[in-house]
Amino acid sequence: xxxxxxxxxxxxxxxxxxxxxxxxxxxxxxxxxxxxxxxxxxxxxxxxxxxxxxxxxxxxxxxxxxxxxxxxxxxxxxxxxxxxxxxxxxxxxxxxxxxxxxxxxxxxxxxxxxxxxxxxxxxxxxxxxxxxxxxxxxxxxxxxxxxxxxxxxxxxxxxxxxxxxxxxxxxxxxxxxxxxxxxxxxxxxxxxxxxxxxxxxxxxxxxxxxxxxxxxxxxxxxxxxxxxxxxxxxxxxxxxxxxxxxxxxxxxxxxxxxxxxxxxxxxxxxxxxxxxxxxxxxxxxxxxxxxxxxxxxxxxxxxxxxxxxxxxxxxxxxxxxxxxxxxxxxxxxxxxxxxxxxxxxxxxxxxxxxxxxxxxxxxxxxxxxxxxxxxxxxxxxxxxxxxxxxxxxxxxxxxxxxxxxxxxxxxxxxxxxxxxxxxxxxxxxxxxxxxxxxxxxxxxxxxxxxxxxxxxxxxxxxxxxxxxxxxxxxxxxxxxxxxxx
Numbered sequence: 001x002x003x004x005x006x007x008x009x010x011x012x013x014x015x016x017x018x019x020x021x022x023x024x025x026x027x028x029x030x031x032x033x034x035x036x037x038x039x040x041x042x043x044x045x046x047x048x049x050x051x052x053x054x055x056x057x058x059x060x061x062x063x064x065x066x067x068x069x070x071x072x073x074x075x076x077x078x079x080x081x082x083x084x085x086x087x088x089x090x091x092x093x094x095x096x097x098x099x100x101x102x103x104x105x106x107x108x109x110x111x112x113x114x115x116x117x118x119x120x121x122x123x124x125x126x127x128x129x130x131x132x133x134x135x136x137x138x139x140x141x142x143x144x145x146x147x148x149x150x151x152x153x154x155x156x157x158x159x160x161x162x163x164x165x166x167x168x169x170x171x172x173x174x175x176x177x178x179x180x181x182x183x184x185x186x187x188x189x190x191x192x193x194x195x196x197x198x199x200x201x202x203x204x205x206x207x208x209x210x211x212x213x214x215x216x217x218x219x220x221x222x223x224x225x226x227x228x229x230x231x232x233x234x235x236x237x238x239x240x241x242x243x244x245x246x247x248x249x250x251x252x253x254x255x256x257x258x259x260x261x262x263x264x265x266x267x268x269x270x271x272x273x274x275x276x277x278x279x280x281x282x283x284x285x286x287x288x289x290x291x292x293x294x295x296x297x298x299x300x301x302x303x304x305x306x307x308x309x310x311x312x313x314x315x316x317x318x319x320x321x322x323x324x325x326x327x328x329x330x331x332x333x334x335x336x337x338x339x340x341x342x343x344x345x346x347x348x349x350x351x352x353x354x355x356x357x358x359x360x361x362x363x364x365x366x367x368x369x370x371x372x373x374x375x376x377x378x379x380x381x382x383x384x385x386x387x388x389x390x391x392x393x394x395x396x397x398x399x400x401x402x403x404x405x406x407x408x409x410x411x412x413x414x415x416x417x418x419x420x421x422x423x424x425x426x427x428x429x430x431x432x433x434x435x436x437x438x439x440x441x442x443x444x445x446x447x448x449x450x451x452x453x454x455x456x457x458x459x460x461x462x463x464x465x466x467x468x469x470x471x472x473x474x475x476x477x478x479x480x481x482x483x484x485x
Contacts, residue, residue: 028071028079034385035069039377042457045444046397058377059084063264063439064368066094066257070286071382072294075359080287086367087258087266097241099248099255099283100365101271103343104165105352106244106282107210109292111155111327113232114213115308115316118151122220125152125326132216136179143195151216153199154209155327156320160197163190163208166280168272168346171247175275178215178225182208203322207279214278225277236306237295239288246281247273256283257367259347262437264368267347280345289363293354296328296339300356317356338390344372351375360386370439373455396452399445406430406445409462409470413481421481432460 036055044050059067066084070077082094102109117123123132128148130137138149143160153159167189169175176188184192193208214225221228226244234242243249248256248271259267274280298304299313308316316326317339323330328339337356343349349371354361362382364375376391383391406425414420420435429444430451443451443460451460462473472482 028073031071031385032079032081035071035378035381038381038384039374040380040384040393041377041454043394043396043452043454046395050393052381053377055083055378055381058374062368062370062374063260063262064366064371064374065090065260065264066098066368067364067366067371067374068094068096068098068100068257068286069378070096070290070363072290072297072354072359072361073386075294075297077287077290077294080290086256087260088264089266090258092254094257096287097255097285098257099241099252099285100257100350100367101259101274101280101343101345101348102282102284102289102350102365103280103345103348104207105284105289105341105343105350106278106280107207108327108339108341108352109233109282109289110210110213110217110229110244110278111316112292112296112307113229114151114155114217115312115326116232117217117220119308119312123151123216126150129154129212129216132219133212134219136182136215138212139194141195143198147199147201149195149199149212151213152320152326154206154213154216156203156322156324157205157209158200158203158321158324159206159209159212160195160199160201160204161193161206161209161212162196163193163211164205165207165344166190166274166276168274168280170272171269173273175247175273178211178218178275178277181211181276182215203320203324207276210279211276214276217278226281229277229282233292233307234288237288237291239284239291242282242284242288244277244281244283246275246277248283252283257348257365259345260368261347262369262439271348272346274345280343284365286363286365289352289365290361293352293361293363297354297356297359297361342372349375351379353379360388369437377455394457396446399447400428401445401448403428405448409473411470411483412485413472414484415479415481419481420484 039053039058040050065088068082070080080096082096082098084094086092118125149159174187180188182193217228218225229244259271302310319330328341331338335357340353342351348367350365352363379391410423410425412422422433424431429442431440431442433440441453443453446452449462459476460473463471465471470483474480
């Protein structure tokens with residue numbers, strides 16, 4: 001009798017294990033189909049169903065030639081797909097091995113290597129960075145009299161340094177050295193990096209700060225930055241389709257998606273070069289970025305510590321000013337902690353998003369300046385498919401205004417000589433056509449002077465003079481456009 005009971009228990013446990021394994025390795029086809037067919041806008045009208053779109057039609061709408069996705073589920077790379085082509089003029093299809101510029105996602109990956117140098121006592125988080133810098137140093141001024149620039153502050157964008165981001169260099173441009181970038185000296189196309197606020201006092205995004213970190217890492221090791229990253233992150237994490245070498249070596253050109261602007265035109269020279277490697281220089285794939293995500297998740301669990309320790313990973317995901325960790329942006333806390341980062345280089349837009357303790361995450365990359373809008377819609381589709389309840393469409397009430405009242409807003413508006421838009425009437429709403437992109441946006445009335453769009457959730461607030469004439473409008477209560485005709 002005991003033997004029969006024992007056999008029964010063994011068979012039962014065996015079935016449980018088999019069911020568990022089947023669940024973990026379940027076919028993701030249904031999820032993929034839902035992701036591909038349920039993209040959603042930022043805003044929908046109250047009382048109406050939220051519209052859904054197919055990925056292929058939204059790629060055409062946004063003039064995005066190529067897109068690639070890698071999704072993590074149960075701590076594994078569950079699926080990876082490529083969509084579209086390397087360029088609009090190419091027959092080469094995007095695959096999971098197609099490389100894109102990661103843009104600012106270069107930063108959290110670079111930060112992982114910097115933290116490994118901290119654990120090896122080659123750098124320190126809270127020492128004055130000038131202790132490590134030889135070829136160039138952060139200029140001392142009145143802002144650094146009482147507070148110093150440190151590695152922790154560089155990583156969390158609280159160092160008070162200038163230079164938000166970098167436009168890159170065309171293929172035939174003379175490219176400056178990292179010290180040339182920091183000095184802002186020719187041929188650098190950005191200004192000098194220096195403190196213009198008290199270090200530690202505010203959060204303000206600074207690609208210049210990560211370029212200082214790049215030089216620190218080279219000075220501390222005596223090695224080229226791309227070599228440091230290969231040795232400390234890319235090889236240990238088997239990110240075999242990734243490199244920080246700039247310009248992109250010829251051997252990878254056939255794998256690279258070509259950069260496109262907002263109008264769907266190829267960027268001159270196919271893509272830009274970024275000597276600011278830590279800030280913007282990584283070429284990679286979503287699947288390789290997923291390997292970075294999984295390592296962070298597993299390192300936090302203590303299951304894998306190929307780059308940094310579990311304790312250092314906890315420090316990396318600790319919240320600083322601006323909801324920023326040591327590399328990635330953070331959201332939520334405890335079991336709901338999420339880490340993420342976006343990227344925007346000339347002709348590329350991308351995003352990573354992951355749950356620190358849920359073993360799920362996603363990496364998405366595109367080769368278009370319009371890719372960010374597409375990615376935002378895609379994140380809502382992913383949210384719906386996997387029940388994240390984090391990326392939702394907002395409902396807004398539409399006010400019906402007669403065409404005669406709408407007509408008073410028509411005309412040309414200008415923010416500066418290079419930035420002009422045209423406001424036109426289409427049925428029950430306005431359309432705004434920017435001169436620089438040619439991508440028209442539809443704006444619906446929320447009141448007699450405030451309008452909103454559905455795709456980006458931007459708000460336009462028209463201003464009148466005492467006589468009731470339209471003087472201009474604000475976009476999101478920030479950028480002002482004056483009426484010129």
